[in-house]
Amino acid sequence: MPPLKFFSYPSSVIFTLCAALLFSTTLQAVEFEISAMYGQTFSPDLASTDGANSLSTTDEPNIVLAFAWQDSPTGQGQILVNYISRDFNDNIDQSTHSFDTLYTHFNGVAFFKEKNYTTTVGLGLGATYFNSDFNDEIYPSLTVALGTRYQFSDNLALVSELRAYATLVDETDTVFCQADSCVAQFDSALWFDSQISVGLAYSF
Secondary structure, three states: OOOOHHHHOOHHHHHHHHHHHHHHHHHHHOOEEEEEEEEEEEOOOEEOOOOOOEEOEOOOEEEEEEEEEEEEOOEEEEEEEEEEEEEEEOOOOOOEEEEEEEEEEEEEEEEEEOOOOEEEEEEEEEEEEEEEOOOEEEEEEEEEEEEEEEEOOOOEEEEEEEEEEEEEOOOOOOOOEEOOEEOOEOOOOEEEEEEEEEEEEEEO
8 A cells, every 4th residue: 555645745844734724723713903093192391401491392183003903802912003293392493393203012902891882901012213303213112091992883893092101211312403403302211192092993
C-alpha cells in the first residue's frame, strides 16, 4: 500500500495550512466594531516662556475614530484615534498660532449592561502628537473614559462618552520654538485634555 500523501508534504506547509485555518475560524467568531464620534474639547492653558503669564488655548471640537473587537461578552479591545485642531495667542505680539493634537491609544473597554443601555468604562495607553506652527513632538499618554451605549439594533448603537487624556510632557521642549525663539511653553509636566463626545458604532 502506498504511503499517505499527507505526510509527504513538508512540515512547514502543514503548519501554515493549520494556522490559516485556525485564524480564519477565529475571525469568524470575533465581532468587530467601527465607531465615529464628534464632540468638544476643553483645553488647559499654556504659559509664557518666563512662566509668569498664562496663554489662553481655544476650546475646539474633536473628531474620534475607533476600531474595536469583542474580547469577551463584557469587554472590548480598541484602537482609538482622536484629533483636535486648536489655537493659542502669544503675549509677544498677540499673534494667533495653531496647536494641533493627535491622540493614538490602545484601550480596554468594559461593559456594564443595564436594562435599556450599557455603561462603558475605558482605560488606555498610547502616544500624543503635538504639532504647532513652530515644531512638533511625540509624548507618552494615558486616557480614561466613562460612556454609555444605546442599541438601535443588533449592529448599530448610539455612543457617548466623557474622556480625559493625561500626557507626560517636557516643559523645556521646543514645541513652541523656532531656532532660539520661543513664544510659549507647557504650564506643567502633565497636559490634561477633557472631552465630551457623541457618535455611532457599527458592529459586523
